[in-house]
Amino acid sequence: MKKLLILSCFFLLFLSVKPLQTHAQDAVEHYVVIGVFAKLDNAVRWTDRANKMNFSAQYAVNPANKYYYVYILKTPEKRKAFSFMMKIRVETEHKEAWVFSGKLGIEEPEKPVVKETPVVIEETPVEEQEVEEVPVVEEKPVEEPVVEEPVVEKPKGKPFLFKLVSGEEEVLGEVHVLESPRATQYQAFKGNEIVYLTAPRNSEGAFIASVQAPGFRPVEITVDYKDPGIFSSGVGPQNEIIIPIELVRSKRGDYIEFNNVRFFGNSAIFQPESKLELDGLVDLLKEQPKYKIKIHGHCNGKQSRNVVTKGNSNQFFETSTLNNRASVSAKELTQYRADLVKEYLVSQ
Template sequence: MKITETERKEVIQTLVEENKISPDTAKQVSTTGVTEIKAEEKPEVKPEEKSESKAVTPLAPADTRTFLFRITALADKDTLGGDVDVFDPDSKNKRKMATYRGNDAVTVKSINKSGNMWLQCEVFGYRKLELPLNFNNPDSTEGVRIENNVIHVPFELARLQKGDKAIMFNVYFYKDAAVMRPESRYEVNSLLEMMNENPDYKIMIHGHTNGNAAGKIISMGASKNFFQLNTDNKEGRGSAKKLSEERAVLMKQFLIENGVKADRIQVKAWGGNQPIYDVDHASAHANVRVEIEILED
């Protein structure tokens, strides 16, 4: 389409005024058809990227602060009974400093100058969870919030998975006996609950003793009292491995008596071949234990 020279100049002037072309370009195209004029490409201006950094609440210096360690199951958010251990990451070997009860407001002491802490929560039947936290800036840790001067720290625990192995820290046996103490009921029932919750679980129960010395073995009697010695207990002798086997079998019997199918449970006896501590160590009693390994989930 042809236009007059006057119209051409008017179009070019309009483009300049609208900043679609520069004055220099206007001179270059003064003899070019308007239909061939292209507005100059301008570099794309990207909006300034804003980092969504978490706002951290500055706290005044203090020797103690109030914490609430909220321990729940990840799957259904049910409250779980448990404790939180506090370790000092600035110390040699990350020394354990204190243990605090979960799900209640507790007073936590400062453990070092930096404020760095390492929190660990382990509840039987669930995977251990560890969190770094700074005593002076606690809400710099993801999920931690401060409300009414109480520092809320969430521990959402996932169930054990195939390949995991968990120590039943709160299962205790009478001396030389394949009979549990009454205080073992809670954790043994937790194992039963775990097995009932997931019918696909298959487990291996590992039995351990402190040392490999042979000796007396007291076994459960016909009354099937899993948690108390009584008059119908059987007494014999055998190796440490035999004692560890009987303890693992006792645990299996308890589960079967409470409706768990026998083919979901295997046992393995170790005697004293896998100690946590030396036999003469102050904490050697912890060598006497039962561990649960998840074979299938």
């Protein structure tokens, strides 16, 4: 009876501890991030640099990707985080500031300590039994089948690595490879990774590498496919051609790209996730009423298309029966979208 009572208490103790751990893990914070680094030393240097500029910067590891995030604000209020992010983008050199929602620096929860009660086992005498001898049969060794390793097919083309840097720091960005300045299609690759490119089909035998990195000015270079030596800094361990591209940070007067302001296809209606960045800009303009901004947008294509516009609806982030429908050009659709951004900012 005593043994049964002890087991029951242990089960109740375990259940009472577990929900507390789960609640702690589910807490979500919003961080205004100014840098992400794979190496701890780089995160420490970037944090020190930010603190010398009178920021209250800290760094913490993201357990999902093991990168170190340098942040200057941590808050449970999402709108407050986006408002502060807009202020930092406009008023400081950190044009690449962004909001991470989640939990940084999570540690493994300690497992509950369970005291083990000694279990007394009464030994019963074992009666000796006579064991019959079993004749030994020699077994022939079994030959293991030879497993052939799968042959990995090498990608077509030459390996390149576009190394995106600002000073001594690597920069997270995207590289667009085009055949010509007027090309409407391109291949998109992550920077600082090995990619394989096939020979261009143009007569010059060259391609354009256009770099887009949040918080940095766009850069374009023309690379000779057969002889990229003018831009290359050497060859890597996998025979990849390393092309370093130095990026310059955006300054006041440069444009700030809104990465999360998006529209429904063929419409001038915001997708719901656009609201956070727009509200961040609203709060900044309320705080600094003397600021002046210019809204710029772009749509690809030349053909007319049937689109949906806001019309008489008061909804910015969802479609409505009060929306208008019209056949417009890409340029006209761009104007509708820019007008929608302006209308939303004024309405707030």
